[in-house]
Amino acid sequence: MFNLIRRDVILQKRQLLIFIPTILSFIILDKHHPAFIFIIASIIIPFSTYAYDEKAETNILLNSLPYTRTEIIASRYLGAIVYMVLAIVVTSLALFAFNKPFAMTDIAIASGLFLLFAAFTFPLFYIIKPGYFFMAVLITFFLLAGIGPAIVLFLAEHLAAITNFITNLSVPTLYTGAALVVIGVYVISWGISTVIYHRKAF
């Protein structure tokens, strides 16, 4: 299974050459919040692998090799975490080298948002017809970014009970709670993708 995760690096040697300059340019521009840079850095590798996995041939190959379908999906979800951690380490080093300040909270928020985003988009990949995935991801992204805050504000105004409950939580509880929710959503998404992938025909 480790081989399946390592596969992404072999496939994306060239993309890795773009990865570093992209991160550096974001840092040098200095217009973006560190959390945003962390998210962008995390997204690059796991999502560009999908450009390859979209092809029927890739699925035929992976499924003809001695891997089970459960393992193929597991490598996706574990791989996303592995590459996120690596991306965060590299970005932190770069930020550090350029003397840009950032806090642990930035990393926490970025990884939380990245995992949520991954959790919502990964199953889509196995449902949506090849070729339409990136459009779907873009639409999901803009929907979340466009309507998301409005929904949160609406909920905050109209459901005072929930707002009060959240504001009354201590900071550590809030963070632990958020982390648990993110992990929960990620695990559910993993399960859904596994079930969908098992039913697929190639």
Place this chain on the structure above:
Amino acid sequence: MENVVELKNVTKKFKDFSVENIDLQVKQGFVTGFIGANGAGKSTTIKMMMNLLKPDAGEVKLFGLDYKTHEKAIKERIGFVYDGNVFFEGLNLKDIKRIVAPAYKHWDDTLFFQYIEQFELPLNKAIKTFSKGMQMKASLAIALSHHAELIIMDEPTAGLDPIFRRELLALLQELMVDGNRTIFFSTHITTDLDRIADYIALMQSGELVLNKSIHDVAEDYALVKGGMDLLDRDTEKDFVHIHRASTGFEALTNNIKAVKNTFGDTVVIERASLEDIMYYLKGGIHHV
């Protein structure tokens, strides 16, 4: 004799096509040729053997094991070659080997480089720059480098020039020297089979109509030619399918003895080639 592949009553239905009640055995240590017209259901059957498709009903067993509990163990022992290129086309062979090799417990680097040399394949060129023949050779090199006991190939000779087709067949023959190895390959070029196949499986519109040794096929079937006046409702019963022309009839029989009894010397009985059998069986297995 042991069966490496065993399909029992396998059925798979699609919207406009189905493969039904397939009972197929592939014998260990032999070459089985899988023939049938385009769209007869060969690829669907092969996909079910590889667990790329799950049958709606029936049982698929490889090496006596089922996919539900032994998927990895089964695939560890299979080498596969598909009609099209399934490898990442932007990568070179070296990188593809880096991805594929660790998947197998018994991957043999020495053997792999030996085949690369034998097939004269470049290691540092992207697969997409390869010709059809080179892509086939590359797939074959990968399929052969992990000591697979069963080699499954879907139309390996399609789109190859005649010279390379012969080379490929010769190579397959060489592989069979190792008595444990089994080769199962589909093709619609029946002359490929005359050369190397020991067993024949014939698919027709989603049904398996024949699964015999090539020797039995040659003995069981014959082509009969004679004048139209010889045909009537009784004599027609001896034929699988009859092709009528003003100059006379040509028919396929699977009962040579009966034909000899009925017609004696009035007809010409010839050996039926696989192509003849395919062509006439297409008219339907039922008597006309």
